[in-house]
Amino acid sequence: MAETNISLPDAAFAPEGISHDTSGNLYVGSLTQGRIVKISPKTGDVTEFASAGANGLVTVVGVHVEGNQTFACSSDPGISALTGTAPAALVAFNTETGASTGRYPLPEGGIFCNDIAVLPDGTILATDSFVPRIYALKPGGDQLEIWLDDSRFAGEGFNLNGIAYDNGAVFAARYNTGTLHQIEVGKDGQAGAITDLKMSVEIHGADGLTALGDRRFLIVEGGGLSAGARGALWGATVSDGKATLEAIAGDLNVPTTATVLGNTAYVVEGQLDHLFDADNAGAADAYRILAIELPETFQ
Template sequence: MIRRNLLASVALAILALATPAFAQDIAFSSDQSYPESFTYSAKQDIFMLGSVTQGLVARLDRAGKYSPFISDDRLVSTIGLLVDDASNTLWVTNSDPGAGMRTTAATQGKLADVATYDATTGAPKAYYDLGSLSQGAHFANDIALDAAGNAYITDSFAPLIYKIDTEGKASIFAQSPLFMSGDGFNLNGIAWHADGYLLVGKYNSGELFRISTTDPTDIRPVNLPEALVGADGIRLIDGDHLLVVQNLAANRTVELTSTDGWQSATITRAVASKLSMPTAAVAAGDGTYILNARLDTLFDPKAAKVGDYLLQEF
């Protein structure tokens, strides 16, 4: 019996060493980089984060070690990030909210670019100027990929969703008055659903839209129990469950559940943020993490600037 228990203990120890441990928060520090979004590469077992102030991409391991990865003079503020392990490509949206070291009058509130890089080496692959596709203010925000590899990008300052197809052609995918209802940030987080539609959040009004990928004029508001004002990053857990990260006064992440193909949804879980201004959610291994970005301290001229952030386990 003792020998059997000993063997069982050894087997459990080996299994624990072989299984990534994601069951706790990951605190990290940087030189006031203020990451707005992040992504996770299962292939490399590494997080990648952007920077509103420095316009770089950094790597973060599970121990909380933060190290710069990509430095590109074209990048003003790296906002949305998404790694595609299948093609070994990192997608980055590049915008200018006026808080970056490369901010200029020519780009502030007008920049909506997307850059792609080799996810392993950081070597540049392609660069897209999406703002040139339409007049007015622009802010390329979040990005989603469908199963074929087409990219969809929200523009928070214009009532637009862009598409970059697998041949590298950029176009306006969807445009509607529903996407614009006031100043500041409108469309924000975006996710692709395998049944052939996008789920897109609207920051200032707290709405959620379902948009067909085969007919982009088919735009339907999802019936929610309450307006999710401050809805920033969103992340599908599976076909019926969606995480919505809320900042502004909410400072929480909610889990939405739908039983009717996202015609409607209910709130089935809500978790308060430990630090201020959560912005994005990412699934990594057997855990899901929320970025506590603390951007409120960046944009408040009276607040002390910070360099400590948190990936909060959800």
């Protein structure tokens, strides 16, 4: 596999979420165009997977490929060409064909579907950044349920963000506090005790979260939404209520999420500061997906 950075030819694409399938193809969503593209890391070729507005896409946030299903969080923070056309939802597509296979609106006043993970039994989880909840779509289910609702995740701005499952627990990153939280999963699959993990390093804008196994994770630090923000990719090891962080790559251009193929992390530079800071609304730099070789401790 060619481990080189990938340029997105569309200067207005504004990428955020990323995932990959079993063949090694990348899937990346657009915040401003409401579509998802498929990318070959070997060639850098970019093809359409889900066209603008497909299945009610508005602003594509988290993307997660799970076998023959590709899930995406569609929300509406007012930055998309499709703003106002559909409510926030978890949406699903056939991974092979791109055909729509399901649409699951956020229940009971849900606002902002952000990121996605899966439990061992196939339950899909999705965070809400503006309501302190995690939603669940059970295997064979036709609607989202509230899996967790906890006031500790309430606050101004973006709250719950990246989410991942590892070794009997769900881990969630909180954007506006830069923190990581561990949520036990009971034998019945329901949310259990929550531990607010002590961070060995203060980070700003905890966004994407990727589980590597053995309580090791990648955390994408967005750096915040103000003009000139920079970010980083961190490795984190969780033990005894603490997250010990190790810097992997720094000075990234407001990164958002990552996915791992082999020993390479593909990290999206989303440049959110150009979308959410009115004083910095000029043209972003060329959008890229960075190919970052992981150190041995996080392979």
